[in-house]
Amino acid sequence: MTSPVTDESRRESGASSTVDPGDMKQLLRDLMPELLRYFGRRVPNAEDAADCLGETMIVLWRRREAVPLDRESARRYAYGVAANVLRESQRGRARQFALAERLVAEYDLTRDGVADGDTDSDLARALSALRPLDRELVLLVAWEGFGVGVAGAILGLSDQASRARYSRARARLRRELASPGDD
Template identity: 45%
Template sequence: MAVDVEEFIRSVADELLAYFARRVMPNEDAADCLSETLLVLWRRRDGLPSADDQRRAWTYGVAHNVLAAHRRGGFRHLALTGLLRDELRVKPIAPESSDDAAIAALAALPARDQELITLVVWEGLSIAEAGAVIGIRPDAARARYSRARRNLRARLR
């Protein structure tokens, strides 16, 4: 069964925009990242997985790679970027949580663990799918996720 690419793109665009908005500063860069991701999806439309869950995880993998390229390339750096990054390390922005202790505990985790946790909790991916996004096997993702949760619990006591 062929995938209706336009329909699929419409169905994931809002959640991908939210994915980028939570990860890039300034917020206008989220739109740039989204457009680059949609362009990759369009160009690679013949290679989209046919199963819905695989296609969604694959799409987040593309978004993850676009995000990495964005960070490496330093699109639209502002003079305050360094200051903002320092501030976000102390008090990260998590629009869906007002629990400052949980936010601070999450910020204290290594970046890769933060990404795994937020892909599962905020983006709704399974642990295996989130692991695939960051490039680790499902069993490694489950172990890393379990350790990260244990670390979060310990920090919240």
């Protein structure tokens, strides 16, 4: 059965069933640095970040006929895939991208800047108290610079639900971080 959704709307959204492989490679190449940064902020080591990046690239390449050609839509689509790859990674699945460890050993992955961010254990504890989806929503806005609506769309949330969740999550963070005696 042919899906009218998957065919017609891809055309409407700028996607094409005949994406030029060279264009697709260029798109992926452009997205890779920021996706590596995305994973690097969320997984414990460079091997896991490389694994998640490799897995994301595989999914995007295989689904290239569904990737919108419009740059911003493609970026959002890529982050949606990345968010799910990250979730699978956090569920403890085995490493999927066979080359990850070898590549990390072969090439030098560095962290830009003098040091990592502050070790704010109270904030880490407060963030861990949030539901995973809410935490990721807050961090997509705070760390990746997405608007709330776009961050929610990446996570499969409606605009209304995104805003409600975002507000609730921030309110909870503020409560969790309040000093004893604060109201």
